[in-house]
Amino acid sequence: MSSQSPIKLKIESSIEIAQPHDLLTIHYPATQSFVGKFDGNASSHGNFELGGTKPKIVYRGRKYKLVKIHIHELSEHVVEGDSPSQFEVHFVHIPVHGDGSDPKVVLGVLYKECEQADRLCGDEAIIAPLGHEDGCSTDKDASGPTHSVTPARFFPRLSDSSEPDFDSWYYYEGSLTSYPYSEDVSWFVMKNEAVVHPDETRAFKRCSQQHARGLQPLERRLVLRSFGE
Numbered sequence: 001m002s003s004q005s006p007i008k009l010k011i012e013s014s015i016e017i018a019q020p021h022d023l024l025t026i027h028y029p030a031t032q033s034f035v036g037k038f039d040g041n042a043s044s045h046g047n048f049e050l051g052g053t054k055p056k057i058v059y060r061g062r063k064y065k066l067v068k069i070h071i072h073e074l075s076e077h078v079v080e081g082d083s084p085s086q087f088e089v090h091f092v093h094i095p096v097h098g099d100g101s102d103p104k105v106v107l108g109v110l111y112k113e114c115e116q117a118d119r120l121c122g123d124e125a126i127i128a129p130l131g132h133e134d135g136c137s138t139d140k141d142a143s144g145p146t147h148s149v150t151p152a153r154f155f156p157r158l159s160d161s162s163e164p165d166f167d168s169w170y171y172y173e174g175s176l177t178s179y180p181y182s183e184d185v186s187w188f189v190m191k192n193e194a195v196v197h198p199d200e201t202r203a204f205k206r207c208s209q210q211h212a213r214g215l216q217p218l219e220r221r222l223v224l225r226s227f228g229e
């Protein structure tokens, strides 16, 4: 196997591309929340699976829908520097007109704790149980949607703005970071970390049931980036 994930991402070992929007555009609504099921028991690895309407991205001219979100405690990718970030959130997409056998596009957002961070959640928990207030508990008997999330809230902010930064990323071809490690994942990892207030890291920890896989060799792959030096 030679195209495994995660990897280390650095400005000096990546190439800036001229037309990043031809590769990826993220169309997550800034404030809209989406319902789904959060299966909080250990065997499911804490995946939030979107149930109804799904936000979209366009990758190489093809529309993909967000189907799953989960959180790793300690990031898998390492962006600049040598240490992992505190958390990494993964947004898993499949083609709108496709099935589970199609290649996936995964967006990764790294997080660090920061005293100055705005409260992410407002009145909502990060993955909020519908009709409850303490994030990430699970009603195992529910057959319909049990939780809601606002995917855009997980993204880093544009500087001096409350708008999400969807346009600063690294891109490479890699794999799932858990079994069966299939090499059919196009990865986009956001350049900037998002911040979480220390008061809210408990909510993140409660929702993060994915361990972090160690770094894998880059081998002969290229890493592209959407931004300048």
Ligand SMILES: [Zn+2]
Pocket: 070, 072, 090, 177, 210
């Ligand atoms: Zn993951």
